[in-house]
Amino acid sequence: MFETLFSDPTVQFIAFSTVKILVVFGVVMTFVAYAVLVERKVSAFIQDRVGPNRTAPPFVMKIPVIGPFLVRCGIFQPMADGLKFILKEDFTPDYVRKVYFWLAPAIAVIPAFLTLAVIPFGSQLSAGPGAQKMVIADLNVGILYTFGIVSLGVYGIVLAGWSSNSKYPFLGGIRSSAQMISYELAMGMSVVAVFLVVGDLNLGKIVRFQAEHGWMILYQPVAFLLFLVSAFAETNRLPFDMPESESELVGGYHTEYSSMKFALFFLGEYANMIASSAMMVTLFLGGWSLPFLGEPAGSLWGGLLHLGIFVAKMLVMLVVFIWVRWMLPRFRYDQLMDLGWRRFIPLALANIVVTALVLALVDGWGKGT
Amino acid sequence: MSNAATTAPAPAAPPPVEKIRIRVDGREIDVPKTLPDWQGKPQATTMLQACHLAGCEVPHYCYHPKLPVAGNCRMCLVEFGTPVMDPATRKPVLNEDGSPKIARSVLPYEPQTPRGAIACATPISPGMELYPGSPATKQMREAVLESLLINHPLDCPICDQAGECKLQEYSVQHGQAGSRFVEAKVHKPKAVDLGPRIVLDDERCILCTRCIRFTKDIAGDDALGIVNSGSYNTIATFPGRPFDNNYTLNTVDLCPVGALTSKDFRFKMRVWFLRETRSVCTSCGSGCNITIGSREDTVHRYEPRENDAVNSSWMCDSGRLNYRWIGRPDRLQNVLVNGIKSTWKAALTEIGSRLTAAPAGSVALVASARQTCEELYLLKRLATRLGAVTDSVPREGEGDRLLVAEDRNPNSNGARLTGICYTEMGLQLPRIADGIRSGAIRTLVVFGEDVTLHGIGPDLLAKLETLVVSDILPNATTAAAHYVLPGCAHAEKRGTFVNVKGRLQRFLKAVEPKGDGRPEAEFLQELAAGLGVGGGHATIEGLFNQMAKDVPAFAGVEWAHLGDTGVNVPI
Amino acid sequence: MTKVVDRKPLSFYERTYVPALWEGLKVTARHFKRSVQGHNTAKELGEGYYPEVPWRVSEGYRGAPYLVRDQDGHTKCVSCQLCEFVCPPKAIRITPPGPDGPPADRPNAEKMPREFEINMLRCIFCGLCQEVCPEEAIFLEDHYSLTGLTREEMVFDKERLLKLGGVHAGTQKWKNKLEEAAAQESFPVATH
Structure with missing residues (x-):
C-alpha cells in the first residue's frame, strides 16, 4: 500500500520537494552560521590576528588533539553566537512604529531564501524517468522570478529604516533603497546578454547549455563582472555597505534592533550572499558541471558529485565576497551612484547590443541568409 | 520704557549738560562736565567715567560707583596728556598741522618715564587726552597687579x-604667567x-x-x-x-x-x-x-x-x-482631596463644580499678599463671580532707614490694587470668622496663608463644607483643608509684585516646582475657565497684559515694558 | 610655506579600479598566507593573549580616573569642582562640604569634598580632569577593565576612588604654607 502510494507521481513530487526544501534550508542555515565564522577567521588572518579560537563546550577539550584543534578553528563559535542571539534581551524602543518594526526583519530574510528555490544545485540523483531534478522549482522563467524576489529584499531594509523612527536607520533606509534600485538595473541588464546567448530563461537549461558549450564567463566576461559588482551592491557588502556603514550611521537600518530581530538581518545578509553566489555559479560558472563532467548524472554518486561541485564553486564565490570585504574601503555615496548609473548601465546596454549584433552575424552566417 | 503709568511728575527738561571734549585713545568724545557721585551729587567727571563713556573699561579694585572714592588700589592708573599752554598768552600751543600740542604726563625728574594718574579720582579737563590702551598704561597695570599679588596666597x-574674582580676571588680562x-x-x-x-x-x-x-x-x-x-x-x-x-x-x-x-x-x-x-x-x-x-x-x-x-x-x-x-523637604508636593493624593484634573473639576453650586454670599476668599499680582487678579475675578468676601493678611515688622520696610508682605499694594483687600488689610477677617460661626459662609478658599493664626481657628475650619487651600508649606490650615493645591515659590514661577512705593516689578523662574506643584496662575486660570470667567492665557505675558487692561492702576503697562527694573504705578 | 603637491592624473587603466583591486588582493592574500602558515604576531613579540597574559599598559595610558592621597595619607582633593566643570560627559559629581561640612583631613586646606562620585559608565577617559586639577588630586591610572553587574555599582564613590587611587607623593602645598606661616611668628597660626 505504501508503495502504491509512493508510485503516484504527485505524492512523489510533494515528498521530494519537501525533502529538498528541508535539506536546502538546513544546509543554507548552516552555511550562514559558518559563513560568519569564515568571515571572522579570514578577516583575522588577513589582519594578522587569530580570530575566534576559544569557544568550547565543556567536553570537547577532553578529546585529545582533535578537540583543541576544533576549538582553535572556532568551530563552536557559531553555536555560541546563535545561543547568545536567542538569549539576549529583545528590546523594542518606545518610539518605533511597532508593526513595521517587527515585520521588517522577516521581510529582510525571506526573499533571500525564496531566491534559492530556482537554483539548480545539481543535475539529478539517479537516471531514468523517475529521476528528480536537483532544483526545488524548475521554473521556465526562473531568472525573472529571482529578480522579482530580490527586489523585495529592499523592503525589509527600507521598512526597518523607516519604522525605527530614528535618524541613522532612516538615512540607512534611504541609502539602501536608492542603491538597490540602481544596481538592480545594472544586474538585470547584465543578465539579458546571457539569455541572448542561451535563448532560454530556465536556469536548468542555462546550466545545461554551459555543460555542453563551455562556461558562460567565457562568452560574457563583461556581463559577469557587472553581475559580480552589482551583487556586492545588492547584498550590501563592502565596498558598497552604504546602508549600514557602521562608522557613519552606527549600523544604519538595524541600529535600533537587538537580539533575534537583529540576527535576522544578519542572517538575511549572509543568505543573500549565498543566493548571489549560487546565482553567479549557475549563470556564469557552469553550475554543477565541470568541463569534463557535462552529462547529467546517471547514478546516485554522480548526482552527489554534481552537488559537491556546485557547493564547492559556491564556497569559492563566498570566500571572494569575504575577501573583498577586508580589502576595499567603502565607496563614497556619490561615487557609488556614479558607478551604477554612469558606468554600469551604459556598459550593460552596450554589452547587450554587441552580443545581439554578434549573435545576429553568427546566426546569419550559419543560416546563410 | 513706557511711562504711561508713572506717577512721578515728568521731570522738567534738564538744563543743557555742559560737555567737555576730550580724546580717549585718539578718539574724540564729548563727555558731561559733571556726573553724579555715589550720593547723587554732581561732581567733576573723572577719567574713569570718561573712559567708561568712551566704551573703554579701566580695571579697578577700590573704586565702586556707589561708594566714596578712595583711590588706594592704584589699579586704574592711566597715562594721559594735557594740552600745552603758552605761558604768556594762555592759548594752546598748536602743532604744525594745526592740532593742539599735547604734553604727555611724565615723572617730574625723569621726563622719559610716563606717569599715570588714578583714573577713579582724577577729574578731566578740556582738551585732555587719555591713553587707557597705551603700552605705558599696560605696563603700569602689570606692575600694580604684580605688587598686589606679592603676598596673595x-x-x-x-x-x-574663584570664578567671580577681580584678581583672577585681571590676572588673566594683565598678569604674568609666573611669579618673580x-x-x-x-x-x-x-x-x-x-x-x-x-x-x-x-x-x-x-x-x-x-x-x-x-x-x-x-x-x-x-x-x-x-x-x-x-x-x-x-x-x-x-x-x-x-x-x-x-x-x-x-x-x-x-x-x-x-x-x-x-x-x-x-x-x-x-x-x-x-x-x-x-x-x-x-x-x-x-x-x-x-x-x-x-x-x-x-x-x-x-x-x-x-x-x-x-x-x-x-x-x-x-x-x-x-x-x-x-x-525644604516638607514642601507640599501632592494634590490632596480629603487628604488622599489626587490629580490636578480631578481636583480642579471637583472644586469647580463645588464652587459653581455654592450660593452667592456663602463663599469667602483669603489670599495672601505674598501671591503675585496675576494670581490675586485671577482670585478677585473668581471672587466676583462667586460673590465672595475677600481679604488678605497684614504682616508688619520693624523697618529701618535703608531698605527694610515695615510691611513684610512683598505685594501688599498688589493686593490692594487688584481689589483683594481694602487699604487697611485684614478688616474682613473677623467678618469671615463670624460668617463661618453663624453658618452663612460655608465655603472658604485660602491662598498662601495659615488662617488659624489670624482669627479663623481649626474649630471654625471644621464647620466649613468646603475648604480649598493652596500653599507651599504645610500648616494647620492645609491640615484641615478638603482640597490642598501645591503652589510654587516665587523662584519657581514668573509674575509681578508691587512694592511699598508702587514699583511694579517682575521676577523670573529659576528652578522647577517641587513634586506636582504648579504655578498658581496656571491652575487658577483653569479653575476660572471652568467657572466661565476668563482663562486661556498660556503664558504669563498674556495674563499680565489682560490684567493691565482690567486693573485701572496698571493701565497702559505691558509685560514687555517692565524690563529688569520695573515701572512705577499709582498706589 | 604652503607646499603644493601635484596629483598625477590617473590613466584610464588606473581609473577602472582594476590595478588598485589587484594590488589590494595581493596584499591581503600575502597576509592571509602568512597567517595560515602559522605566523603569529603576538607570539613573535613574546607575549600571549589577553586574559591569560594581562595587557601591558604603556606609559601615559589613560585608564580610569581615581583620587589620590598625599604621603601623609590625607585627601588631596579640595573640592574646587574644576574637574566636574570640565568633564565633557558630566561623569563627575562632587558634593561640596558646605558651611557645616566636615573639616578637611589635611591641615590648612580648609576644604575637602563631602562626596565625590565618578560614573565610570559615563567617563570617556579623556584626562581633562587630571589636566585641570590644581591640586594633583585626580589621576588617570592604568585600570582599563572596569565591569559591574549594575549601573549603581559603576558609580564610584569617594572612599572607593581614594582606595583605588593610592598615594601620590607630590608637593605638599598646604603643609608647606602652614610651616612657612608658623615660622614667621607675625600672626598666631593654629596648628592642628
Missing part, C-alpha cells in the same frame, strides 16, 4: 570667590570669624577698603578698620565687637577678592555652576531686586541686583538669607 582652589617673587610671602590669619555671617581671610585681602567705606558710609556702622602697618595690614573689627549689622553680607559682594566670604555660602557651590535668574526679594515690601543663583533646581544664594529706583546695589542680610524654605 593663590589658594583659588579653596576660595569661594622669590622671598617667603607674609602669612596672615586665615578664616577669621569676623561676625555671625562673615568669614575673613586676611591673606587674600588687597586692602581696597570697599568694605570699610560701605559699612561706615552706607550702613552707618563704623565697624571695620585696618590695623597694623605695611605688609602686616589687616582688616579688623574693634576687639570684642563682632561685625554684625543687617547689611554685612553686602561687603562680601563688594569685596573684589575672596577676603570676605559669606558663612552661609561658604564652600557650598562654585559660582560658575550657578544659573543666574533675575528675581525680586520677598522678605518685605521693599522688593529689592535680586539675582537667584541656582544649580539643578536648588537655590544656593541671593545676591542684590542693581536697581537705583529700589535698592541701589544693596540688600539686607535677613532678606538675603531667607531662601532655604524653597528647598
Whole structure:
C-alpha cells in the first residue's frame, strides 16, 4: 500500500520537494552560521590576528588533539553566537512604529531564501524517468522570478529604516533603497546578454547549455563582472555597505534592533550572499558541471558529485565576497551612484547590443541568409 | 520704557549738560562736565567715567560707583596728556598741522618715564587726552597687579570667590604667567570669624577698603578698620565687637577678592555652576531686586541686583538669607482631596463644580499678599463671580532707614490694587470668622496663608463644607483643608509684585516646582475657565497684559515694558 | 610655506579600479598566507593573549580616573569642582562640604569634598580632569577593565576612588604654607 502510494507521481513530487526544501534550508542555515565564522577567521588572518579560537563546550577539550584543534578553528563559535542571539534581551524602543518594526526583519530574510528555490544545485540523483531534478522549482522563467524576489529584499531594509523612527536607520533606509534600485538595473541588464546567448530563461537549461558549450564567463566576461559588482551592491557588502556603514550611521537600518530581530538581518545578509553566489555559479560558472563532467548524472554518486561541485564553486564565490570585504574601503555615496548609473548601465546596454549584433552575424552566417 | 503709568511728575527738561571734549585713545568724545557721585551729587567727571563713556573699561579694585572714592588700589592708573599752554598768552600751543600740542604726563625728574594718574579720582579737563590702551598704561597695570599679588596666597582652589574674582580676571588680562617673587610671602590669619555671617581671610585681602567705606558710609556702622602697618595690614573689627549689622553680607559682594566670604555660602557651590535668574526679594515690601543663583533646581544664594529706583546695589542680610524654605523637604508636593493624593484634573473639576453650586454670599476668599499680582487678579475675578468676601493678611515688622520696610508682605499694594483687600488689610477677617460661626459662609478658599493664626481657628475650619487651600508649606490650615493645591515659590514661577512705593516689578523662574506643584496662575486660570470667567492665557505675558487692561492702576503697562527694573504705578 | 603637491592624473587603466583591486588582493592574500602558515604576531613579540597574559599598559595610558592621597595619607582633593566643570560627559559629581561640612583631613586646606562620585559608565577617559586639577588630586591610572553587574555599582564613590587611587607623593602645598606661616611668628597660626 505504501508503495502504491509512493508510485503516484504527485505524492512523489510533494515528498521530494519537501525533502529538498528541508535539506536546502538546513544546509543554507548552516552555511550562514559558518559563513560568519569564515568571515571572522579570514578577516583575522588577513589582519594578522587569530580570530575566534576559544569557544568550547565543556567536553570537547577532553578529546585529545582533535578537540583543541576544533576549538582553535572556532568551530563552536557559531553555536555560541546563535545561543547568545536567542538569549539576549529583545528590546523594542518606545518610539518605533511597532508593526513595521517587527515585520521588517522577516521581510529582510525571506526573499533571500525564496531566491534559492530556482537554483539548480545539481543535475539529478539517479537516471531514468523517475529521476528528480536537483532544483526545488524548475521554473521556465526562473531568472525573472529571482529578480522579482530580490527586489523585495529592499523592503525589509527600507521598512526597518523607516519604522525605527530614528535618524541613522532612516538615512540607512534611504541609502539602501536608492542603491538597490540602481544596481538592480545594472544586474538585470547584465543578465539579458546571457539569455541572448542561451535563448532560454530556465536556469536548468542555462546550466545545461554551459555543460555542453563551455562556461558562460567565457562568452560574457563583461556581463559577469557587472553581475559580480552589482551583487556586492545588492547584498550590501563592502565596498558598497552604504546602508549600514557602521562608522557613519552606527549600523544604519538595524541600529535600533537587538537580539533575534537583529540576527535576522544578519542572517538575511549572509543568505543573500549565498543566493548571489549560487546565482553567479549557475549563470556564469557552469553550475554543477565541470568541463569534463557535462552529462547529467546517471547514478546516485554522480548526482552527489554534481552537488559537491556546485557547493564547492559556491564556497569559492563566498570566500571572494569575504575577501573583498577586508580589502576595499567603502565607496563614497556619490561615487557609488556614479558607478551604477554612469558606468554600469551604459556598459550593460552596450554589452547587450554587441552580443545581439554578434549573435545576429553568427546566426546569419550559419543560416546563410 | 513706557511711562504711561508713572506717577512721578515728568521731570522738567534738564538744563543743557555742559560737555567737555576730550580724546580717549585718539578718539574724540564729548563727555558731561559733571556726573553724579555715589550720593547723587554732581561732581567733576573723572577719567574713569570718561573712559567708561568712551566704551573703554579701566580695571579697578577700590573704586565702586556707589561708594566714596578712595583711590588706594592704584589699579586704574592711566597715562594721559594735557594740552600745552603758552605761558604768556594762555592759548594752546598748536602743532604744525594745526592740532593742539599735547604734553604727555611724565615723572617730574625723569621726563622719559610716563606717569599715570588714578583714573577713579582724577577729574578731566578740556582738551585732555587719555591713553587707557597705551603700552605705558599696560605696563603700569602689570606692575600694580604684580605688587598686589606679592603676598596673595593663590589658594583659588579653596576660595569661594574663584570664578567671580577681580584678581583672577585681571590676572588673566594683565598678569604674568609666573611669579618673580622669590622671598617667603607674609602669612596672615586665615578664616577669621569676623561676625555671625562673615568669614575673613586676611591673606587674600588687597586692602581696597570697599568694605570699610560701605559699612561706615552706607550702613552707618563704623565697624571695620585696618590695623597694623605695611605688609602686616589687616582688616579688623574693634576687639570684642563682632561685625554684625543687617547689611554685612553686602561687603562680601563688594569685596573684589575672596577676603570676605559669606558663612552661609561658604564652600557650598562654585559660582560658575550657578544659573543666574533675575528675581525680586520677598522678605518685605521693599522688593529689592535680586539675582537667584541656582544649580539643578536648588537655590544656593541671593545676591542684590542693581536697581537705583529700589535698592541701589544693596540688600539686607535677613532678606538675603531667607531662601532655604524653597528647598525644604516638607514642601507640599501632592494634590490632596480629603487628604488622599489626587490629580490636578480631578481636583480642579471637583472644586469647580463645588464652587459653581455654592450660593452667592456663602463663599469667602483669603489670599495672601505674598501671591503675585496675576494670581490675586485671577482670585478677585473668581471672587466676583462667586460673590465672595475677600481679604488678605497684614504682616508688619520693624523697618529701618535703608531698605527694610515695615510691611513684610512683598505685594501688599498688589493686593490692594487688584481689589483683594481694602487699604487697611485684614478688616474682613473677623467678618469671615463670624460668617463661618453663624453658618452663612460655608465655603472658604485660602491662598498662601495659615488662617488659624489670624482669627479663623481649626474649630471654625471644621464647620466649613468646603475648604480649598493652596500653599507651599504645610500648616494647620492645609491640615484641615478638603482640597490642598501645591503652589510654587516665587523662584519657581514668573509674575509681578508691587512694592511699598508702587514699583511694579517682575521676577523670573529659576528652578522647577517641587513634586506636582504648579504655578498658581496656571491652575487658577483653569479653575476660572471652568467657572466661565476668563482663562486661556498660556503664558504669563498674556495674563499680565489682560490684567493691565482690567486693573485701572496698571493701565497702559505691558509685560514687555517692565524690563529688569520695573515701572512705577499709582498706589 | 604652503607646499603644493601635484596629483598625477590617473590613466584610464588606473581609473577602472582594476590595478588598485589587484594590488589590494595581493596584499591581503600575502597576509592571509602568512597567517595560515602559522605566523603569529603576538607570539613573535613574546607575549600571549589577553586574559591569560594581562595587557601591558604603556606609559601615559589613560585608564580610569581615581583620587589620590598625599604621603601623609590625607585627601588631596579640595573640592574646587574644576574637574566636574570640565568633564565633557558630566561623569563627575562632587558634593561640596558646605558651611557645616566636615573639616578637611589635611591641615590648612580648609576644604575637602563631602562626596565625590565618578560614573565610570559615563567617563570617556579623556584626562581633562587630571589636566585641570590644581591640586594633583585626580589621576588617570592604568585600570582599563572596569565591569559591574549594575549601573549603581559603576558609580564610584569617594572612599572607593581614594582606595583605588593610592598615594601620590607630590608637593605638599598646604603643609608647606602652614610651616612657612608658623615660622614667621607675625600672626598666631593654629596648628592642628
